[in-house]
Amino acid sequence: MRPRSLNLRAMLSLALFLASPFVFAKGYPDKPIRLIVPYAAGGSTDQLARIIQKPMSEYLGQPVVVENKPGAGGAIGTDVVAKSAPDGYTLVFGNTGPNAVIQLLRKVPYDTLRDLRPISTVAIAPMILAVPADSPAKSMKEFLAYARKQGTAMNIGSVGNGSLSHLTSEYFNEMAGLKMEHIPYTGGAPLMTAFLNGQVQAAFVTGLDGAVMVGSGKVRYLAVASPGRTEVVPGLPTMAEDVPGFKSQAWFGVLAPKGIPPEVEKKLRDAITKAVAQPEVRKIFIDRKVEPRSGSAEDLEKLIRDEIGQWNPVITKFNIRL
Structure with a gap:
């Protein structure tokens, strides 16, 4: 009986080991x-x-x-x-x-x-602040001055309600003391189309959404919302350089x-x-x-x-x- 007991114990140990x-x-x-x-x-x-x-x-x-x-x-x-x-x-x-x-x-x-x-x-x-190529703002400082002057008459688009681009827009309004009107769209492509039609004067986009339009010369990037300058958008200043503490x-x-x-x-x-x-x-x-x-x-x-x-x-x- 003793060997059988040992065999049973060994089998149980093996089962536990295999289940590990x-x-x-x-x-x-x-x-x-x-x-x-x-x-x-x-x-x-x-x-x-x-x-x-x-x-x-x-x-x-x-x-x-x-x-x-x-x-x-x-x-x-x-x-x-x-x-x-x-x-x-x-x-x-x-x-x-x-x-x-x-x-x-x-x-x-x-x-x-x-x-x-x-x-x-x-x-x-990183979220990137984009404007139409014909925007009078050529830098962040110019954009801030222009947006403050326009107030609620200036529209900022997003890829949808509750999206990161929407939250970033509201956060930017608060941090920079702006009153831009948020206009939601149903994705990156409709938002980029809105630029062409003059429906919005700014938007926060990722490079994935904005690449085609920027490559065509119809959209311009002003600043990147990463904590520091980044190799993925070389030469672009951070938004925090003009709006301290801002990142997205x-x-x-x-x-x-x-x-x-x-x-x-x-x-x-x-x-x-x-x-x-x-x-x-x-x-x-x-x-x-x-x-x-x-x-x-x-x-x-x-x-x-x-x-x-x-x-x-x-x-x-x-x-x-x-």
Whole structure:
């Protein structure tokens, strides 16, 4: 009977060992990984996800499949991942909107910091103040003087109510003592069209949204809202040089369901780091005016917490709701 008892004990130990996340991680991944983009195909978030898709697949040895699940400002796709098994096979390519801002604007069925585990940033996109090419303002100082003179007669556009470009516009009005009228559109393309039609005299955009128009010479950038000058928009001054303390930038990154095994998390972060470091990936990102930047889970979590702290007072003061 004693040998049988030992065998039973050994079997139980083996079962516990095999169930350990560390053993599971050694064979990870052994099937394709879903990378959920919570927006429609072709948008800025989708573009960046597809740029790192191939190098991540090569590093991991399994296909990383981009899957678009748009709706509710990114909340639908994000919620799918928040409710998925924490096994590393379902991830979300997220950004500022559904992971920091939208939860301040309305009730959503998940909490990013409670239900998701940040894996790594992928890119940072500073907000850029854009004006039509024929604007009389050729610098930030000229723009501020012109906007103060125009008051509410001057329109500032955004890609939609509750978007980062909207929040940045209200924040800018407050910080700079302006009264520009906010005009929401339904995305980057309609906003850029509004420039051509003379409907708006300014807007905060990412380089991803403004690249085509700037390249055509129909839109001009005045300043970048990053904390310091950046290589992605060389030669452009920061807004903080004329409006002290002003900053606004979007992040793009990968998150997983809370509870993902540490070794799986590390393997995914390594794959993202390798992908973002590839020269061809960096060039594509910089050409699109976004800064390639991988980092730790703690780095991304801090970005999310900082954004909640920055935008919550703006949303409350201006009573912004979706």
